[in-house]
Amino acid sequence: MTKLYGAGEAQVAALRGVSVELAQGEFTAIMGPSGSGKSTLMHCLAGLDAVTAGDVFVGDLQVNGMSDKELTRMRRSQIGFIFQQFNLLPTLTAEENILLPLSIAGRKPSKDWFDRVIDTVGLAGRLAHRPTELSGGQQQRVACARALVSQPEVIFADEPTGNLDSTSGTEVLKFLQYSVRTLGQTIVMVTHDPNAASYSDRVVFLADGQIVDELREPTADTVLDMMRKIDVQARVA
Amino acid sequence: MLTATLKSLLSRKLRLVLSGLAVVLAVMFVSGSMVIRDTLGRSIDNQFTGAYVDTDLHVSLKPKVKAGTGEKAVVPPADPAMVERVAKVPGVGAAVGVVKAEGARVLGKDGRLVPGTGGPRYGESWRGEGELLSLRSGSEPRTDTEVAINAGLAKKGGFKVGDRIGVLTSEPKQTFTVAGVFGYTEGRDSIGGEQTVAFTVPVAQQLMMGEAGGFSGVKIDAASGASVASVRSALTKELGAGFEVLTGKELAKKDSDASRGVLDLMGQVLLGFAAVAVLVGIFLIVNTFSIIIAQRIKELALLRALGASRRQMINSVLLESFVVGLVSSALGLAAGVGIGALGASLLSGSIDGLAVGSLQVPASAVVTAFAVGILVTMMAALFPAMRAAKVAPIAVIRASATTDGKGRKQTWTGGVLFGLGAVLLALSLFGDSGIGMMLVGVLLVFVGVALLAPLISKPSVWALGVPFSRSLPGQLGRRNSARNPRRTAVTASAMMIGVALVTAISTVAVSAEKSVGDVVSHDLKADLMAVGESGSALSAAIDPAALAEAGRSAGVKNVAAMSFDMATVGKDKQPVVAWQDWSVARDMLGVREKQGSIGSLAAGTVVMNEATAKSRGVGVGDKITVQLQRGEPRTYKVAGIFENTALAEGLVVPWADAEAGFRAKQPSQAFFELSAGASVSEVRPQLEKHLKYSPEVSLKTKSEVLDLYSGGFAMILTVVQALLGVAMLIAVLGIVNTLALSVLERTSELGALRAIGLSRGQTIRMIMSESVVISLFGALLGIVVGGVLGLAVARAMREQGVTELSLPWSQMFTYLVGAAVVGVLASLAPARRGARLNVLRAISHG
Structure with a gap:
């Protein structure tokens, strides 16, 4: 994938020929210093942004070249999102927020699956509350449940712990890990926090619009080491 | 501070253009009416110059x-x-x-x-x-x-x-x-x-x-x-x-x-339009400036944190409004001159041989245009300005709150204004106070309702949205419209005013129509009537000899002919009528005796309806002195008082006095009662033959007379509905404004919705539902306020013969449908904008 912004002199390459395969049922973290292109990579993968060159597939679906209608349909069935700012609707209760993607798509929730998701995120007692009556951690768990409930092919999480204190953040990460290992969900997470990345199965490192390295079975320490290495390389270059 | 103000002004062009449009419209009507009057007035004056050159x-x-x-x-x-x-x-x-x-x-x-x-x-x-x-x-x-x-x-x-x-x-x-x-x-x-x-x-x-x-x-x-x-x-x-x-x-x-x-009438109609445009425009401007300030809380707080004083904040907002007012007035004046020129050339066609002179833009039109435009804008911006000044410097670091405060003060003010307005209205309707007090009362009631509206806006909008909640976009839209009760209320109030005015006038009209209809079909025994085409009793004349012959036609049982004029009693003008044969007329019109004797009208006596007796303060046996158009004042003894009826008004003087003292000696209307067995279709041609040389009147049946009467109301209603059109146009601007802001405020929310699968069509429907719900709320408020107002006015007109109260259901329904359509139209641009948002940028919008 290549992604260019602007034109002429002011042209900036956010992605320069990135090629990456993300496996089903895996928890992948995308890491890199700011400006490395990690968010752009995720946006292109999720069809929120169009690549300048190259192809993007979610399952068998070719994402690049899709019309707005097709993209909308894909977002409804194949993709779930978790945002840094939670992005819940203030007028809806927690339960209504969770069920929103299904209502939008005009689908009925499966009772068993819904109960299981609620059980996993531990929100059983808070379903009637509005977002303003919930803590940040609780709001993000509602957002996670919202992404999970439609059983998408893949969930994209953009700095999901960026707005949370460490305890709430850990809770959310544990829960994401659980949904991959136990529920078989595929998750792609963008983060700059080595600790967050340590909950994933695989970490892909980006620098200057290119994949520079990757780690399997990461720990916070190995991730941090790798980050330092990349940083030094960048400075030498 | 000045640079900061002007820069922020320029950065919000669209919103200001919208609110400025209301001022432009108002100023256009004000200056347009003055230009028409002046241009045509001078053209008419020119025609008459030289009319008396031979007279020193x-x-x-x-x-x-x-x-x-x-x-x-x-x-x-x-x-x-x-x-x-x-x-x-x-x-x-x-x-x-x-x-x-x-x-x-x-x-x-x-x-x-x-x-x-x-x-x-x-x-x-x-x-x-x-x-x-x-x-x-x-x-x-x-x-x-x-x-x-x-x-x-x-x-x-x-x-x-x-x-x-x-x-x-x-x-x-x-x-x-x-x-x-x-x-x-x-x-x-x-x-x-x-x-x-x-x-x-x-x-x-x-x-x-x-x-x-x-x-x-x-x-x-x-x-x-x-x-x-x-x-x-x-x-x-x-x-x-x-x-x-x-x-x-x-x-x-x-x-x-x-x-x-005719020019005065025309001018008054245009001024009425201007008044409504100003009134509705004020709501729009208040709304716009409130919105702008809500959007800029952080910017304002920053200015405060940097040391700007409250006074500077107020001045900054007022300066903005001054600029908006100034520009809008100039545009409005230009549009007004255009309308004036157009209106003058159209109107001149109705006066033969009138050469329209050069376009006249009186200095007073220019002065009024700017005074109205700038004052209205600045006054409307004052409250938002005061709110801006209250922004605490701390707000710079706090997330901006998008929901309204409680506004208890506003509720109190609204309650007091509403009460005051209602009292003034009651005094003017049922007491002796004039129309000025009534207008002030109506104005206060409108403002009061607008201020109280936030109280009921949440539940009302909730209830109105029920039909939409079957689909998800409708449900979301309905919830959104209940989010800012105050903003919703102000937006809806602009819609309310137009609908309330039209509903009130329609209510009075249908009540009057029904009253007359009832009286004509129940009390009136006449089968055919000779009335003037224009419906005006003053101009028509019936040849008395021909009338007498017509009365002798086969099949005619009774004839009653009347004449109408204005007279003076004391210092006041008083309508007077005379019947050629009062005792016949009294029976044919079904006039009911109230006091004294109304049987026959001897020389030197008068009878009158209750309303006249009340307003003149006379009773049976009292003396009343009447100055007719000709002759010396005549003093009469009040012989009797009859119940108010729409068929016989005012003061009835003996026929002989009318012949001597009225402007016209001949009757202007005649009523024919047919003998049992005679049919209208047989008698009508004979009567028409007799009345051939009285071309100002034509024969009408009861139902034709009622049609004539309804036609008059229909014309008034047409004018008033045009007024509603103007008010609705401005209200649409308000809704567009509010929706545009909602889209802007909820950008990240829209982004998230789109990201989790809301399609463009669903986004449009969501915003549309919000718009329609707000618009319907405004129309509903208007219908209720207008209906009550109309019923009160109709009730107060009981002495003028409005005995029945009736509501214009079909029109009220039409206004609701109209409001729904307006809601859809108003949402088009904002909804398009909302649907076109770049999902990615919308999510990261803050």
Whole structure:
């Protein structure tokens, strides 16, 4: 994938020929210093942004070249999102927020699956509350449940712990890990926090619009080491 | 601070343009009405200049009953002795008694009236050729069966010298030979669209003044060497009060003023539009500035944190509003001049031969335009400005709150204003206070309701949204519309005002219509009525001899004929009626006795309805003095009082007095009751034959009369509905504004919704539902407020014969549907914008 912004002199390459395969049922973290292109990579993968060159597939679906209608349909069935700012609707209760993607798509929730998701995120007692009556951690768990409930092919999480204190953040990460290992969900997470990345199965490192390295079975320490290495390389270059 | 203000002003162009549009519209109507009046007014004045070039001064008796606007007073006849008396005043060169009065109507070759051309129909005494007029063909009227007519009338009726023409005056139709056709100075055919029949002096006196030897005035030439001013003061001194001494120019002005009546009406309608535009515009501006300030909380807090004082904050907002007001006023003035030019050229078509002079933009129009535009904008911006000043510096670091505060103060103010308005309304409706108090009351009620509306906006919007909640976008839209009760209320209030006004007027109209309909179908025994086409009782005349013959037709059981006029009682004007045979009329109209005896009307007695008795403060047996148009004041004994009914109004005087004292000696309406067994279709042609030479009236059945009546209301309603259109247009701007803000405020929310699968179509439907719900809420408020207002007014008009109360259900429903359509239209642009948002940028929007 290549992604260019602007034109002429002011042209900036956010992605320069990135090629990456993300496996089903895996928890992948995308890491890199700011400006490395990690968010752009995720946006292109999720069809929120169009690549300048190259192809993007979610399952068998070719994402690049899709019309707005097709993209909308894909977002409804194949993709779930978790945002840094939670992005819940203030007028809806927690339960209504969770069920929103299904209502939008005009689908009925499966009772068993819904109960299981609620059980996993531990929100059983808070379903009637509005977002303003919930803590940040609780709001993000509602957002996670919202992404999970439609059983998408893949969930994209953009700095999901960026707005949370460490305890709430850990809770959310544990829960994401659980949904991959136990529920078989595929998750792609963008983060700059080595600790967050340590909950994933695989970490892909980006620098200057290119994949520079990757780690399997990461720990916070190995991730941090790798980050330092990349940083030094960048400075030498 | 100034730079900061102007920069932020420019960065919010669109929003300001929207709120400015309301001001533009208001200013456009204000200045447009002034331009039309001035342009046409001067054109009319131009026509009349020279109408009395042959007259230095003119003396006449003061009218007994003052004329209303657009009306000409009836001048009492002056006798030859007065002409002699005037001639003896020093400085008077020549004094000639003349007759000139309105009311000579010429019948065309088809037996109908020669169509009018916007001007008066004069009957006058031949004043001889001279500076003013000259014969184009034929000669002057030499015998009592000859007349001269002006060229305008000759052309319109296709008359030439030697033709025989029928003329209606205070007497029934008489036939004359056209001896001559004359034109005026500068080759004019007519002055101000006037039609003139010039008789010999004795005939003019008899027909136009109603008595031999009577003149309408004395035309005076100043003696050579004497100045007009000095002669005038000498005349005033010699004659004293009771006389009117005018120069030729002043006479011309008086004539043109009477022709300007239509302009006044037109001007008032346009001013009404302007008032509504201003009122609705205020809501829009308040809303816009509140929105702008809510959006800029952080920016304002930053300014405060950097040391800006509250006063500076207020000044900054006021400066913004000043600039908006200034620009909008300029645009509005330009649009107003355009409308004025267009209106003037359209209107001039209705007045024959009126050459529209150059476009006149009076200085007063410019001043008013800017004063109205700037003041209204700044006043409306004051409250938001004060709120801006309250922003605490700490808000710079706090997330901006998008929900409204409680606004307890606002609720209190609203309650007080509403109460005050209701009291003023009640006082004006059921007490003696005037229309001014009523308007203030209505205004206060509107503002009060607008301030109270946030209280009910949440539940109302919630309930109104029920039909939408079946689909998800509708449900989301419904919830969104309940999020900012105050903003929703202000937006909806703009819609409320227009709908309330129209509903109120419709309510009064249908109540009046129903009342009249009830009375006509239940009480009125007449089967056929001869009434004027225009519905105006003043202008029509029925030949009494022909009427008497018609009354003897087979199948006619009874005839009642009436005449109507304005009189003076004390200092007030009082409508008076007279019936040719009151005892017949009373029975035919189903008039019910209340007090005393209304059986027959002996000489020297009057009967009246309850409303008149109340307003005059008289009871049975009391004396009442009435000044009719002609003759000395007459004192009557009140013989009886009857119940109020829409069929018989006011004060009823004996017929003999009407013949002597009314403007017209002939009846203007007649009612026919048929004998049992006679059918309308059989009798009607006979009656029509008899009334052939009374072309101003036509025969109508009960239902045709009601149609005529409804037609009048329909016309008023059309004008009022145009008013609603203007109000709705502005209300649409308000809704667009509010929605645009909602889209902006909820950008990240929209982004998230789109990211989790909301399609463009669903986004559009969501915003549309919000718009429709707000719009419906406004219309519903308007219907309720307007309905109650209308019922109150109708109730207060009970003495005027509005005995039934009725609500215009079908119209109310139409307004609701209209509001829904307006809601959809208003949402188009904001919804498009919301649907086109770039998902990615929207999510990261903050």
